[in-house]
Amino acid sequence: MFEAWRLSNLQYKTENPPNNQHNSLWWRQKGKFQSAGLIPEETADELLVVNLGEEENQIPVRINMPIHDEVNIIPIQPNKFSGNIKADNWVRQFIRWKNLQKICDEQACYDLPFHLEGAAKTWFEGLAELIQSNFDQLTTALKDRFENTYEDDDILLAQLPTEKAVEFLDRLQIKANNQNIPEHLLLRIAKKGFQASLKSVVVQRDPKTIDELRTAAIIAEKCHQEKESEKTQVSAISNENFQFLQDTINVLTKKVENLDV
Incomplete structure (x- = not known):
């Protein structure tokens, strides 16, 4: 009796599938799948239901697919390149x-x-x-x-504190020749590598070639040297005036002391 009830219940569910959003009933006919409605989920382990009461070439198949499981996708990115590998x-x-x-x-x-x-x-x-x-x-x-x-430091060169602008450019060109650095890149590196006192003057002249850059650097260095010389002279004059003023104060102080006596 129980077996008859189970078969009757199974046939009823097959013929009257409820509207369930989690599982679909698909009919495979002539090698193709066609939707035949939705059927409820009996158990978590049930993957296939075969209706023996229908035609032999029509097999209803229910596939339980997890709809809430998230797939973690790891983004793939190439390593960054700085020039220290081939x-x-x-x-x-x-x-x-x-x-x-x-x-x-x-x-x-x-x-x-x-x-x-x-x-x-x-x-x-x-x-x-x-x-x-x-x-x-x-x-x-x-x-x-x-x-x-090569290492990044080989290309990101900077002018040394005691190094003249021409010496810096000569050193940079040797590196450029050994490493096949193009002229346009050499210009950029040199402009960034100049001392701060020269950089602003060189950038304002906007040299387009190495020769123009060399000329601009020489002019900038001479201007800087003249400014430093003027500062030294002004400082010397100021020190001399201060000493003269100090001597005058000392003389006047002695006179005042004599008057008091």
Whole structure:
């Protein structure tokens, strides 16, 4: 009797599926799935219900899918590049990331500078816009520029306190020749590396070549030396006047003392 009730109940539920938002009843007919309504969830472990009372080629299938489980997606980002490793290895990694994210070349050109830092970022900022906007040219230039590995300090040079402007430029050009640094990048590094007393004058003249930069640096250094010389002279005059005033005060003080006597 119980078995008859169970079969009757199962047939009723199959023929009259309630509106349940968690599970769907699908009929597979001629190799295709078609929705046949919604059926309730019997148990958490029940994955399949077969209606034996229907035609043989029609099998209602219920698939229980978790709808509240969240899938944690870890964002993948390429490592940042600063120039201290070989560029071709990093470029290959960036291209794999680009393909994984299905990013077009144009978008990759916008993304790439956000993965640069240090010397590599300084190099990118000095590139022509035409190269910055062409992915093939950009990656080729990056590999050519950072073919040899080196530390950031080798490129981010600064003028020493006792070093003349010309000496600083000569030292910088030696580094540039050894590492194939292009002229436009050399100009940027030199402008940033000058002493603060020279930097403002050099930037105002806006040199476009190394020769123009050298001339501007020499002029800036001479102007600074003249200002320092004027300060020294003014200081000497002030000290001399102070000494004269002090001597005068001493003489007057003695006269006053004699008058009191």
